[in-house]
Amino acid sequence: MDTINALIAECRKRNVTDLMQIAYVLATVFHETGGRMQPVLENLNYSAQGLANTWPSRYAVVPKAKVKVPTALVKKLAHNPKAIANNCYANRMGNGDEASGDGWKYRGRDLCQTTGKVNYRRCGVHAGVDLVQFPDRIMEPAIAACNIVCGMRDGWFTGAKLSDFINAQGTDYLGARKIINGTDKAAKVAEEAQAFYNALT
Template sequence: MPITQQQLLQILPNAGPRAGVFLPALNRAMLRFDITTAIRQGAFIAQVGHESGQLSRMSENLNYSADALANTWPGRYAEPSADGGYLKVNVKGRARNKPNDLALSLAGKPEQIANNVYASRLGNGSPSTGDGWKYRGRGLIQVTGKSNYIAAGVALQLDLRAEPELLEQPEWAAMSAAHFWNARGLNDLADDGAFQDIGSVINTGQRGKVANGQADRQALYEKALRVLA
């Protein structure tokens, strides 16, 4: 059953006027990929709501500080310690990983960060190809990497290899998210009530972990179930 604009705003109040823009696209995407029961729709809207900042972000923000790089991807950007861990520094009263020289050189340069962190994986080429930036996360559940763009493009009959920016448009942002959901069997997890595992698959690629922002995801899910009941 399609959701209404009033329901969407009750779940994602910070979406404001964007709710009306995205609503038709969300309903078409959910219908196409069988996200059609209250529990499936509640889980889907909660997850895309969290991932997109309540429909406000359609592309990945890679404007990281050196400190953020060292703590998000320590294996690449933190200074190793003799005991096999990472050297620590005190940042606002908290122990944080010490950035290495690469992190310091990349800090505040989103395009260079993308080309470095996503290089030679997810179907991307080396940093010099620019694939990391070209195929950075886009859409309501961020499609990331050339191979994932190509797979989504085949499913949606779009040339996302040539036009990755299409995933920033409401129609394809929603449709690509629903395709991701379907391709990874997330309707089944929703049916089983395994909401945390859904966030884990979206955030880490596998079940059994706690996704970043789990508390916000859970709060949106509980609200969505009440609204859609």
């Protein structure tokens, strides 16, 4: 309940006042945290097969094959979360190369698995905290709440934002999943959003 109240307060602070939009923020957090409604740290303890299945374009010998065969590199990375993060997230999202350690430093955290130096910097600006220097602080509930609310409001994650799907013309909870993750589990999140809306009204 504390996290729900904090998220509602953050929505209002950031001028997200439409109850249907607030309900969708709450449903997104509920889904992304596995119902815990608390900041979560990315689990990067993958087996070689797990890496090949999860990121076939990077770690499978033939990415489009039905059965993904791990590359030789993956066998070296398996069950080493730090090495996996540094390899997988190198030279992306504002991160430096593999040796920089940025992949591990800016791995997925908070209420929506924020990843990458550029995204940590952007959240820090809005939260008033130097998250580039102190990335672990994104796990603090108030900072995590700022990130998800501002990110969903302004389209940080995919370019899609709350007002694209929930506005004066109507509410498209199904389509709103594009704000975070395409169509993955869209119907489930839509159902949760409706439940949150019913509880808020």
